[in-house]
Amino acid sequence: MVTPPSHSLHQTGIPHPAIVSPAIKQEPSSDNISPSMHAKSPVPSKKEEDKKPHIKKPLNAFMLYMKEMRAKVVAECTLKESAAINQILGRRWHSLSREEQAKYYELARKERQLHSQLYPGWSARDNYGKRKKRKRENKPDSKPEDFSIRSKKQCVQYLPSEKMCDSPASSHGSMLDSPATPSAALASPAAPAPTHSEQAQPLSLTTKPEGRIHHHFSVPGKASGSASSSSSSSSSSSSSSQPSISIPVGTLSSQSSTPILTRPIPFTSLHPSMLSPPSSFHQAALHSHHSLFQSQPLSLVTKPTE
DNA sequence: ATGCCTTTGAAGGAG
DNA sequence: CTCCTTCAAAGGCAT
Numbered sequence: 001m002v003t004p005p006s007h008s009l010h011q012t013g014i015p016h017p018a019i020v021s022p023a024i025k026q027e028p029s030s031d032n033i034s035p036s037m038h039a040k041s042p043v044p045s046k047k048e049e050d051k052k053p054h055i056k057k058p059l060n061a062f063m064l065y066m067k068e069m070r071a072k073v074v075a076e077c078t079l080k081e082s083a084a085i086n087q088i089l090g091r092r093w094h095s096l097s098r099e100e101q102a103k104y105y106e107l108a109r110k111e112r113q114l115h116s117q118l119y120p121g122w123s124a125r126d127n128y129g130k131r132k133k134r135k136r137e138n139k140p141d142s143k144p145e146d147f148s149i150r151s152k153k154q155c156v157q158y159l160p161s162e163k164m165c166d167s168p169a170s171s172h173g174s175m176l177d178s179p180a181t182p183s184a185a186l187a188s189p190a191a192p193a194p195t196h197s198e199q200a201q202p203l204s205l206t207t208k209p210e211g212r213i214h215h216h217f218s219v220p221g222k223a224s225g226s227a228s229s230s231s232s233s234s235s236s237s238s239s240s241s242q243p244s245i246s247i248p249v250g251t252l253s254s255q256s257s258t259p260i261l262t263r264p265i266p267f268t269s270l271h272p273s274m275l276s277p278p279s280s281f282h283q284a285a286l287h288s289h290h291s292l293f294q295s296q297p298l299s300l301v302t303k304p305t306e
Numbered sequence: 307a308t309g310c311c312t313t314t315g316a317a318g319g320a321g
Numbered sequence: 322c323t324c325c326t327t328c329a330a331a332g333g334c335a336t
Contacts (some may be wrong), residue, residue: 018329057329066330074332082331083312090313108315124317128327131309188308 018115037065054130055122061104062093081250 059067066089071083073092093101115122 059317059329063329081333086313
C-alpha cells in the first residue's frame with residue numbers, strides 16, 4: 001500500500017516533519033502545505049534530552065489551512081499575533097466551500113496515513129505533558145460567572161482598523177457577515193471522502209467518517225466561547241478557564257433556545273458518501289449553530305433556563 | 307525563559 | 322456511547 005504522497009507530503013526516506021529534532025530544524029517548508037514541522041519546538045528539550053525526537057502530531061485540515069493562509073492573512077491584515085490571525089482563519093475556514101475544505105481534509109488524511117505508516121506505534125498521547133499546559137485550573141470557589149474575569153491576557157482581538165480582514169472578534173456584528181455567506185454556506189467539512197469530493201459531507205461536524213460528531217452541539221455547559229466548539233482548551237468543565245469568552249453554563253442557549261441542536265444527529269452512522277449535500281436541515285442547523293456562536297458569542301443571556 | 311492566547315480537528319481516556 | 326482533555330501551528334504578549 002503505501003500510497004505515495006501525491007502532494008507535498010514528504011517523500012519516502014525523509015525524516016518526517018513531524019519529527020522535531022533538537023538539532024535538526026527543517027527550514028520552513030517550501031511546499032505550500034507542508035506537514036507539520038519545524039515549529040518552535042514546544043518541547044524545550046530539557047537537558048534530560050528527549051529520548052525520542054518527539055514526533056509531533058500530524059496536522060489536521062485546519063492546521064494545514066492555517067499554515068498555508070497565515071502568511072496571506074498576515075500580509076493583508078498586517079497582523080502578527082497568531083491569536084488574532086487564527087481567529088480570522090477560523091472564520092475563513094468556515095467560509096470555505098466544501099470543495100476547498102475537502103482539499104485540506106484530504107491532505108490531512110494523507111498526513112495521518114503517512115504519519116501512521118512512519119510511526120506505527122506512535123500515539124498522540126506520547127506527547128502529552130510535554131507542553132505543560134496548565135490551563136488555569138478551575139477554581140472551586142470561583143463562581144461560574146467568572147467568565148468575565150480573565151486572569152490571563154485578554155484575547156488579542158486584532159485592531160479594529162483591520163476591518164479588511166474579517167473581524168474575528170469584533171463580534172459586534174461584523175462577524176456574521178462572513179460566515180453567513182450563503183454561497184459558502186458552508187461548509188461542510190467534508191470529510192474525508194476523497195474519492196467523492198463532491199459528496200463532501202454536509203455538516204462540518206463530522207469530520208470523522210467513522211463517526212464522531214461529539215461536542216460541537218451538545219455540550220451545554222461547555223460551549224466554548226469563541227464560538228466554537230470545540231473544546232479545545234478550556235472547557236474544563238465549567239471552568240473558569242475560558243480564555244477569552246467564557247460563557248456561563250446555559251448561556252449558549254444551544255440547549256434552551258435552540259432545540260434544534262439539542263442532538264447532533266446520528267450522522268455518525270451514516271457513511272460519508274451517504275451524506276448528501278447539506279440538506280435544509282443541516283444548513284439550518286449549521287446556520288443556527290454558526291449564527292448563534294458567531295453572531296452572538298457573548299450573548300449570555302439568551303435564556304437562562306427558564 | 308516559558309506559557310498563554312486563539313482557532314479547528316484528531317485521538318485517546320474516562321465515565 | 323458520550324464527554325472531556327490534550328496537542329498540533331505560531332507569534333506577540335504576560336508573567
